Every structure is written in structure tokens, then in C-alpha cells.
Amino acid sequence: AKYAIPTAGYRAFTEYAEALDYVASRPLPAVLKYDGLAAGKGVVIAETQEEADAALKDMLLDDKFGEGKVVVEDFLTGPEFSFMCFVSGRKVWPMALAQDHKRAFDGDKGPNTGGMGAYSPLPFVTAEDERYALEKILQPAADAMVAEGCPFEGVLYGGLMKTPQGIKVIEFNARFGDPETEVVLPRLKSDIVDIFCAVADGADTRLEWHDFATLGVVLASKGYPGSYEKGHQIKGLDRVGSAVYHMGTKADGGRILTAGGRVLFVVGKGATLAEARANALKDVAQIGCDNLFYRTDIGHWAFEK
Ligand code: GLY
Numbered sequence: 176a177k178y179a180i181p182t183a184g185y186r187a188f189t190e191y192a193e194a195l196d197y198v199a200s201r202p203l204p205a206v207l208k209y210d211g212l213a214a215g216k217g218v219v220i221a222e223t224q225e226e227a228d229a230a231l232k233d234m235l236l237d238d239k240f241g242e243g244k245v246v247v248e249d250f251l252t253g254p255e256f257s258f259m260c261f262v263s264g265r266k267v268w269p270m271a272l273a274q275d276h277k278r279a280f281d282g283d284k285g286p287n288t289g290g291m292g293a294y295s296p297l298p299f300v301t302a303e304d305e306r307y308a309l310e311k312i313l314q315p316a317a318d319a320m321v322a323e324g325c326p327f328e329g330v331l332y333g334g335l336m337k338t339p340q341g342i343k344v345i346e347f348n349a350r351f352g353d354p355e356t357e358v359v360l361p362r363l364k365s366d367i368v369d370i371f372c373a374v375a376d377g378a379d380t381r382l383e384w385h386d387f388a389t390l391g392v393v394l395a396s397k398g399y400p401g402s403y404e405k406g407h408q409i410k411g412l413d414r415v416g417s418a419v420y421h422m423g424t425k426a427d428g429g430r431i432l433t434a435g436g437r438v439l440f441v442v443g444k445g446a447t448l449a450e451a452r453a454n455a456l457k458d459v460a461q462i463g464c465d466n467l468f469y470r471t472d473i474g475h476w477a478f479e480k
Contacts, residue, residue: 178319180312181343185248191235197247198227206248207231213240220250253338254476255345256297257355258308260333261382262317263374264326268382269309271362272297273355274476279400281472288400289437292473293354294390294448295362299476300337308335308342316347328374357420357442358389390451390474391442392459393422394467399436407433407466414461417454418442438467448477 176182184201187210188194198205198221207230209217217240221227233239257275261268273295279285313333320327332348360367364383373380396403409431412419420442423435439462443455452474459469 178315178322180315180319181341182345183248183251183343185246187244187246189235189244191231194231194235194245194247195228198231199224201247201249203227204250206250207234208246208248209234209240209243210246211240211243216240251336251338251343251345253336254299255334255336256300257293257352258305258313258333258335259352259355259359260309260313260317260331261370261374262313262327262329262331263377264328265314265318265321266377266379267309267314267317267331268370268373268380269305269313270382271295271359271384272300272305273352273359274474275352275355276470276473279395279470281470286400288395290354291393291395291437291470292391293358294388294451294474294477295355295358296388296448297477298448304337304342308333312342312344316344328377354391354393354420354440357418357440358391361385361389361418361442361444362387387444387446388448388451389442389444390448390455391420391440392455392469392473393437394439394441394459394462394464394469395437396423396433396435397466397468403436404466405432405434407464409433409439409467410463411461415441415458417444417458419458433464433466438464448474452478 186197205221205227207219219230234245257273259270273293274297275290276292277287279288330351332352333344334346336343336345362385364385370380420440422437422440425432425434441455441458443451445451445454
């Protein structure tokens, strides 16, 4: 807010009654975020005033997660996308855009996960949107960190949303995104070591990108993101032509076994996103394991909108 970076309207509260009055003055749903650790239960999207009341009582009257403050944010709608930039002080080099898929099942249904797939580029984000996001969000964030006396060097990840009121930032991370990076970096034509050196030295560099598209599908253990079994054998990896990232596997003699929630990430390439998706799904079908599931609709925003 201090640097006028577009984000959801919000206010922070430590007093229950004030927070409740503020919620009543804003359109529903309200997003209530406890500022602190809350075992994954610290964000509530309240559809009604009663739900907001109950959540604010938990967070501010009964101190269910400890004493703390609550940020009340306006609820935003629209597709989310990830805009990662290499940053060195005021220098910002944008990467190709990507979109993650957080929900476990097709149709964006089911619980949130660490990411079930990603793709790049994004047809629903125009060149003008991208310029706006760079000029109004990522560049001002880098400049703000310089102005605050803590210049940033590294990868600044903007989690953005294309809302009917324009592009807004939902979150920043000071790292590469996963699984976005696995679909973005294969499209990078420039030498990444030159880029890392430029970031470290504050020197000049240029990023060039391939035109091809990438689309990746995560194979996860059945039950993930809840409890799941490990130790199931994975077969057929030698038949896969696409890149396969091992997210949670283990070698056992000559065998590869599942060893995590998200197990494999198969990234297809193609002249178009449709071709990249067909290649990824063709290769996913080569992989044999009796305890894996995956989404078949990765990239649906690109294909349907
Ligand atoms: N894919 C989301 C993240 O890396 O935070």
C-alpha cells in the first residue's frame, strides 16, 4: 500500500469489534487472514456476516492461534498466474509467464496442493497486461526494497490475479516457483549462468526465450495432499520422451519407488500448448504405477477462455 502496488483492499485489526464493523462495511465474501502460524487454518473466506463473526471470534476474541492481528481483505476473482523476475536492486528481468494448478482434481476441484501442473506461455495474459504487471507491480516492488534500504537480489515471484478491476498482486515469494520453474526455464534460450552472474554483480544482461510451449503434469500419490502410501514401484520411465522431474521418488536397487506426495512431473513440449499437452499426457500414459493419480485438464484456462 505504501508504494501503491495494486493489491486487494485491506485493513489490519487487533480488535474483534472493529474488524467485524469493517467486514460489515465491505462487500462479501470477506477474506480473513490471521497474521501468524495457524497450522494451515489461518485463512477463512467468509461468505456471510455470521461466518466472518465466528472466524473473527476464534482469531481475535478466543485467541485460538495465539494473540495476533487479522488482515481483512477484499475477495478478488479471476485467473491467477505467476510472474517471476530476476532482480538485482532496481534491475528487473522478467521471465516468461506460467500458471500453476493448485487444486488436486480436474475442474479445479478438491483440496489445495503444492501444485498439480503448470504451463507456459499464457494466452489469456496480453502483452499489455504483462507490461502493466511489470511496470506497476514487479518494478515498483524492486524499487521499494531499494528505497527501504534492503535491495533485493535473486528471483522475485509475483503471484498475480487478472481481476475484472485489473491485475493485482496476491503474494510475493523470494524464490523460484514450483512447479512453474520446470515449465519456464526450458523456454529460456539465454545461458542461465550469465543471468545469475548479472544478478549477483548488478551487470547488464538480456533474456531471450524460445517460442515453443511447455506443459507439465504432476503424478501424485493417491490420497495426497492427505495421507498416502509410499514404496510403490514406478515402471515405464524409459519409454518417456518428455522431461521427467523426480519430485518424490527413491531408487531401490534397479527399481524406482514412490517416496512422496507429489512423485513425478512430466513436462511436454510443443509448437502450441495443445501439442505440449498431448505430448505430456501421451508420456504420462507410459508410466505404470498402481498408486498414482494426475489431472487431465492442465492448461484449461488457455484452452477454454
Ligand atoms: N507454485 C506456487 C509457488 O511456488 O509458490
